[in-house]
Amino acid sequence: MSKPGYRLALFATLLAVVVVLLGAYTRLTHAGLGCPDWPGCYGFIGVPMSEHKQTLAEVRFPEAPVEVAKGWYEMIHRYFAGALGLVILGLAVQAVRRRHEHVQPLKLPLLLLGLVTLQAAFGMWTVTLKLWPQVVTAHLLGGFATLSLLFLLTLRLSGAVPALPKLPGRVRSLAVVALLAVIGQIALGGWVSSNYAAVACVDLPTCHGEWWPAMDFANGFHLTQHIGPNYLGGQLDSDARTAIHMTHRLGAVIVTLVLLLLAWQLKRHGLSRLAGLLVLALGVQISLGISNVVFHLPLLVAVAHNLGGAALLLSLVLINYQLRSAASLVSPAAHVHAGFAVLPSK
Numbered sequence: 307m308s309k310p311g312y313r314l315a316l317f318a319t320l321l322a323v324v325v326v327l328l329g330a331y332t333r334l335t336h337a338g339l340g341c342p343d344w345p346g347c348y349g350f351i352g353v354p355m356s357e358h359k360q361t362l363a364e365v366r367f368p369e370a371p372v373e374v375a376k377g378w379y380e381m382i383h384r385y386f387a388g389a390l391g392l393v394i395l396g397l398a399v400q401a402v403r404r405r406h407e408h409v410q411p412l413k414l415p416l417l418l419l420g421l422v423t424l425q426a427a428f429g430m431w432t433v434t435l436k437l438w439p440q441v442v443t444a445h446l447l448g449g450f451a452t453l454s455l456l457f458l459l460t461l462r463l464s465g466a467v468p469a470l471p472k473l474p475g476r477v478r479s480l481a482v483v484a485l486l487a488v489i490g491q492i493a494l495g496g497w498v499s500s501n502y503a504a505v506a507c508v509d510l511p512t513c514h515g516e517w518w519p520a521m522d523f524a525n526g527f528h529l530t531q532h533i534g535p536n537y538l539g540g541q542l543d544s545d546a547r548t549a550i551h552m553t554h555r556l557g558a559v560i561v562t563l564v565l566l567l568l569a570w571q572l573k574r575h576g577l578s579r580l581a582g583l584l585v586l587a588l589g590v591q592i593s594l595g596i597s598n599v600v601f602h603l604p605l606l607v608a609v610a611h612n613l614g615g616a617a618l619l620l621s622l623v624l625i626n627y628q629l630r631s632a633a634s635l636v637s638p639a640a641h642v643h644a645g646f647a648v649l650p651s652k
Contacts, residue, residue: 307464307465307466308463308464308465308466309409309410309462309463309464309465310400310404310407310410310463311397311400311401311404311410311463312460312463312464312465314393314396314400315397315456315459315460315463316460317393318390318393318394318397318460319453319456319457319459319460321386321389321390321393322449322452322453322456323453323613323616324386325383325386325390325449325453326449326453326612326613326616327609327613328379328382328386329383329387329445329446329449330608330609330612330613331383331605331609332379332380332383333442333446333499333500334499334603334605334608334609335376335605336376336538336539337373337375337376337377337379337380338380338432338433338437338442338538339370339380339433339436339437339536339538340353340373340375340376340377340378340379340380340381341353341377341380341381342367342369342370342433343367343433344429344430344433344434345384345430347377347381348362348363348366348367348370348377349363350363352381353372353377353381354372354377355374360372384429387425387426387429390422390452391422391423391425391426394415394418394419394422394452395419397415397418397419398416398419400415401414401415401416402416409465411459411462411463414455414458414459414462415459417455418452418455418456418459421448421451421452421455422452424448425445425448425449425452428441428444428445428448429445431445432445435533436534436535436536436537436538437500437536437538438531438533438537439497439500439501439531439537440500440529440531442499442500442537443493443496443497443499443500446496446499446500447489447492447493447496450489450492450615450616450619453616453619453620454619454620454623457620457623457624458623458627461623461624462627468628468632470629470632471575471576471577473575473629473632473633477568477571477572477575477629478626478629478630478633480564480567480568480571481568481622481625481626481629482626483564484561484564484565484568484622484625485619485622485623485626487560487561487564487565488561488565488615488618488619488622489619490557490561491554491557491558491561491615492615492619494550494554494557495554495611495612495615497527497550497554498550498551498554500537501526501540501542501546501550502540502547503526503542503547503548503550503551503554504551504598504603504608505599505603506544506547506548506550506551507519507548507551507552507555507599508599508602509599510596510599510600513548513551513552513555514548519548519552520545520548521545521546521548521549521552522543522545522546522549523549525542525543525545525546525549526542526545526546526547526548526549526550526553527549527550527553558592558595562588562592565585565618566585566588568584569581569582569584569585569588572584572625580624580625580628583621583624584621584622584625587614587617587618587621588618590614591614591615591618594607594611594614595611
């Protein structure tokens, strides 16, 4: 019962996962400035490989010596992001062509097209503003937003809505609060990463052996930082980074409590599978976060932590979608098939 465009939307969602992972890998390998210009690399379509091209590149950008590996990390990320943009353009064109069909979403594909265009601009500013933390964090949030909206579009085009029991409005409201809490925690995670504060505390559950270490919140969350310096490696002092790291930890505690409450409510109302999915995603993400601290930010674990954040976010998108879709199934013409309630086509 899937609708036209479902497979393309599913492919775009999977491609967006790859782009998010490549973005995390690029950031965590300090390759965000692997190419000092945009959209090319030292003025070339790809990373300069020959001795002649590398000599020319260093003449053009004397302050940025060529590092081939970091250049390729950055360019591969750009290639995949560009491919995703083209796929989203295809989804938008298809939506416009089918706009008169009742089952075809139109606003969501157009919103995605606008968002991926903005993401391209943030990708450019990430380089031209030399990893300014505000832009890096916004770019990360844009990537997660693109992935979430593509997943939502895929769900809408799947044509199926699980037949769920009637739930009180407070459960749906709690699901929205949980989604917003996870988005806020992802934003904090982006701020931690863009300010290189992931290893500001290297012990658990304390930090520097204290439950409340010296912290500088004013500078840690000074959102009007000066544009111009090269922020690779970070510019903040230890106390400011500690403040960012500890805020992310406290945010994790709050998110955990909210999600566990939501999981309990879902299980209580007979939605054990959704509750189990949420607890599993939460447990994996907490484990990865702890591993980052205990093992001092190993690359693969840090990248997996980004993937875990995406999985947790998509779990909340799925839960909210299913709860709201089930609540809208009030028409007696709706029928149940293979465990899913499907609205009749008009």
